Structure formats: C-alpha cells, structure tokens
C-alpha cells in the first residue's frame with residue numbers, strides 16, 4: 001500500500017506521542033511495532049524532573065547545573081538550559097491533559113528526591129521529581145495516548161519500520177512491514193520523526209523491554225547518518241539480581257540504602273554528601289568496587305538494597321510495583337528482608353544527533369537533514385552527556401518531543417512532499433526476501449545470546465582495551481554469522497521469528513557503534529569507565545564521538561564534535577564530587 005501524510009512519527013512512546021499532540025490540524029501517522037501503551041515509556045517508575053519548587057525552593061538553573069555535572073561535562077549546555085527551563089511548562093501541560101500526579105497536602109504536584117538532583121549547586125538533595133506512585137511512565141503514556149486519540153492521530157499498530165526514505169538529502173518517508181500480514185507499505189511524508197527508544201537488549205542483564213532493539217538508530221546509521229556518543233551507555237545500580245528487572249531509584253529517593261556483606265551502608269563512605277543518591281554511574285561503580293573487595297553478599301557479585309527502615313506504609317504506598325517485583329522475581333519480602341541487586345543495562349545517552357529543535361544533524365558542523373527529526377532515547381541532543389540523571393529521560397521526552405512537534409508543524413506549512421526515491425521499497429523487500437531465502441542454518445536466538453554475553457562481559461560498567469578489542473572481533477564474527485540466519489517459520493502472517501531476526505540486525509549495529517566509541521575514548525568519563533585510563537581527560541576528550549557505518553564491524557569511521565558551552569562560570573568543567 002501507499003500512504004501519504006504530512007508527518008510520519010515512528011514510535012508511540014512518550015517522545016512520539018508528545019510530538020503527535022502538537023500537530024493538531026495536520027495529517028499525522030504514528031507507526032509502532034508494539035501496541036502504543038506497551039511502549040517502554042510505560043515501564044518508567046520513578047518520576048519526571050522539573051524545578052517546580054513545590055515543597056522546597058528550586059530553580060531551573062540548579063537543575064541545569066546538576067544535569068551538566070551529572071553528565072560529567074559532556075552535556076551540550078544550551079540544550080540542558082532548554083531542557084530544564086521548559087520542563088516546568090511541559091509538566092503543567094501534562095497536568096492539564098489529566099496526568100494523575102501524587103499530590104501534596106495542599107493539592108500541588110508532589111515531588112521526591114532522586115540521584116544527583118541538588119539544591120543550590122550541590123549543597124544537598126532536593127525534591128524535584130514529579131511522580132505518580134512508582135507508575136509515572138504508565139500514567140504518562142495513558143494520558144498522552146488518550147490525548148492523541150482525541151487529536152485524530154492515525155495509529156498503525158504492529159507495523160515494523162524497516163527503512164528511512166531519503167531523496168536529494170531530504171527525508172520523505174519510511175517503509176514498514178505490517179506484522180499481521182507481512183505486507184510492505186510505503187509512507188510518504190513531508191516530515192519524518194524517529195522516536196523509537198533505546199537498545200538495552202544488547203545486554204543480557206537489562207531493565208529494558210523486549211522491543212528495545214535500537215531499530216531507529218540502526219536504520220538511520222544504515223542510511224549514512226552518524227550515531228553520537230554510543231559508548232555512553234548507562235548501567236542502573238539496582239537491577240534485580242540475575243534478572244536485571246529494575247528497582248527504581250525512587251526506592252533510594254524515599255530513603256533506601258545499599259548494604260554490603262559486612263552490614264555497612266557503604267555509599268556513606270564513598271560519597272559523604274549525597275550518599276545513596278549519588279548519580280548512577282558512580283553508584284554502579286561503587287557496587288563493583290565492593291564486589292571486587294570481597295564485600296559482595298556471600299562473596300558473590302551482588303549487594304543488598306535495604307528498605308526495611310522505611311516501614312510498611314511508605315513501601316506499600318509509594319513503591320508498590322517494585323515491591324511486587326521483589327516478591328515475584330526473588331521471593332523476597334522488602335518490608336522485612338533486604339533485596340539482592342546488581343547493576344543492569346538501562347539507558348542510551350547516545351543516539352541520533354539532533355539540535356534543540358529535534359532536527360537530525362549529520363556532521364560536526366551541525367548540518368541538518370531537512371525533514372528528519374528524532375527525540376527521546378533514540379536521539380542525542382546531548383542533555384545527558386556521559387551520564388543521565390534519574391527522571392531526566394521522561395523530561396527529555398516531553399520537552400524535545402514537544403519541540404519536534406512544534407518545529408514539524410512549522411516545517412510542513414512551508415514545504416511540500418519531496419518526491420520518493422525510485423523503487424522506494426526495494427531495500428526493504430530484499431531484506432525480507434533474503435531472510436526467507438537463506439539456507440545458512442544459523443539461529444538468530446543463538447547469535448543474540450552470544451552478543452549479550454559478550455556485552456555483559458566486556459562492554460559493561462568497566463571496560464579495557466583488551467576486552468573491547470575482543471568484543472569487536474566477536475561482533476565481526478557475529479555479523480558474518482548473521483548473514484546465514486535461517487528461518488524455521490516461512491509464513492508471512494505474524495511471523496515473530498522474522499521480526500526478531502530483523503531486530504537482531506539492528507542490535508548488532510548499535511553494539512558495533514558502542515564498542516567503537518568505547519575503544520576510541522581513552523579516558524573515563526561518566527558511564528564510560530576504562531580501567532586502563534581511569535581519569536577524565538578534558539584536554540583530549542571533551543568532545544562527542546560520531547560513528548559512521550562502514551562495510552564491516554571493523555570499518556566504522558569516527559569523527560568528533562565539540563561540546564557546546566554557555567558563557568557562565570558555574571558551568572565550567574570541574575572535578576565531580578558529591
């Protein structure tokens with residue numbers, strides 16, 4: 001089928017829906033491979049940051065400072081200013097659209113503490129996270145979905161986008177496979193937006209949903225668009241031991257503490273001011289240091305998250321979902337027992353490079369690709385730099401999703417549909433038919449498992465040259481094996497084996513860019529910790545990496561882009577202490 005819209009948005013998570021809601025009056029299609037309310041945004045637990053100052057004094061500039069410092073100064077500072085200033089208004093927009101936030105006694109939006117968010121430029125924790133129990137993302141997504149339906153957005157659910165269409169350096173549509181029928185469709189548009197989320201399934205221990213396979217990043221990358229700062233991948237300190245399912249930082253925001261096998265609340269020793277509410281990169285590393293020193297529980301690779309002192313009422317009322325997770329996955333009762341946790345793959349700080357209007361930019365000179373937008377976890381406007389603060393992703397979705405929507409609204413008024421390239425579906429049809437035709441005998445599940453083991457072992461919280469080189473060799477081999485994946489299911493309708501095999505291709509490419517960036521960046525900054533280069537090196541590495549695809553895993557080309565600063569001494573890079 002051929003469809004024509006003003007705007008095509010790929011992804012129905014927070015970023016995609018926030019953009020769709022801004023486009024009243026335009027013809028808008030939202031394509032999503034899962035049902036909209038099953039997007040990973042719905043799993044967000046802890047909250048969304050904005051300096052409302054409802055319980056105690058707060059300012060957007062304090063929030064900006066925390067964001068820049070939390071990101072270990074790799075943040076593009078003008079973007080962080082936009083994020084933190086506009087957060088306040090974006091939260092009120094959601095409130096007015098009906099998001100049921102928790103309330104203070106006097107009826108205002110309640111706020112709680114989260115890692116790395118401080119008052120007065122680092123003095124101590126501040127209440128900045130707006131929340132709806134530990135189901136903030138769920139509420140956000142439901143609210144937005146209802147609003148989008150009201151706005152007559154046309155949803156194409158369970159459509160897997162395979163390709164981005166470009167013509168003469170301009171975006172003009174996408175090609176998608178309808179999962180139900182296996183048919184290929186062309187969507188012709190004046191503006192295309194990717195809001196496809198992250199790629200946390202590249203690791204085995206992960207907090208991410210099955211759909212987080214890096215589709216949008218890989219599709220753009222295949223079309224010659226670079227991926228920025230892919231080595232900056234966040235590992236959340238508190239994943240359920242051995243599974244990775246997340247126990248939100250809200251648990252520590254409410255007063256939970258990490259405990260080692262000597263009964264010590266060890267974060268007090270490492271970070272005397274913020275303690276358990278230090279940023280995630282630091283807390284994850286501290287857990288590993290405890291484990292290396294033999295202070296993991298039973299000498300193993302995990303520690304405890306202790307909530308017992310909070311009491312049953314706080315635990316049941318403010319942390320109901322994660323309490324259930326601990327009970328269901330571990331058989332542990334958080335009211336009376338400490339919960340086994342370990343760091344888990346969580347969030348991509350890197351992604352498709354964009355400017356503050358969510359326009360995709362393709363080189364170090366910030367050249368935009370007309371008609372192509374990205375926002376949310378798939379994008380790198382670089383408000384998170386080398387490490388994202390908790391609750392700063394949801395706010396990124398709503399601020400930059402909204403900006404994308406507003407800019408597209410303007411753009412489609414001023415432009416007409418660019419012609420489609422000749423044979424727009426040829427790449428996608430060949431991708432699918434090659435998979436069906438393959439007799440190579442390899443299994444996608446086996447390749448995915450080998451990839452995840454390698455990423456868990458060598459591209460985790462700590463990295464070094466030797467491990468990364470080995471990971472790259474493994475990846476080269478896996479890419480080659482991938483060309484021989486053979487499907488057992490040859491049917492066209494609802495062929496989930498085919499979908500998973502295609503997604504695996506995306507995951508391999510995101511991993512390739514991640515390893516290249518990690519190998520090149522010979523310093524430690526934020527989430528990227530190199531045991532062989534343990535210090536931050538601003539003289540050589542205060543810059544973003546841009547990875548451009550080559551023919552094989554080893555052929556990736558890297559370029560570099562300056563970090564953008566604002567003219568204010570408060571934001572000059574310094575050593576990070578908490």
Ligand SMILES: Cc1cc2nc3c(=O)[nH]c(=O)nc-3n(C[C@H](O)[C@H](O)[C@H](O)COP(=O)(O)OP(=O)(O)OC[C@H]3O[C@@H](n4cnc5c(N)ncnc54)[C@H](O)[C@@H]3O)c2cc1C
Pocket residue numbers: 010011012013014015016031032033034035036039040041042043044045046047048136137159160161162195196197198207208209211212215216246248346347375376377378390391392393394395397
């Ligand atoms: C367990 C968990 C808890 C979290 N808690 C918080 C929190 O409390 N606060 C916070 O700020 N952040 C939190 N985060 C991070 C935050 O939730 C995510 O970064 C954010 O929701 C991503 O939103 P998104 O709109 O970019 O993408 P997603 O919500 O991941 O949505 C992606 C969309 O793209 C679609 N899609 C992808 N590929 C394709 C394709 N090829 N074709 C068609 N459609 C496609 C999917 O169907 C989906 O609709 C959490 C993350 C996790 C995993």
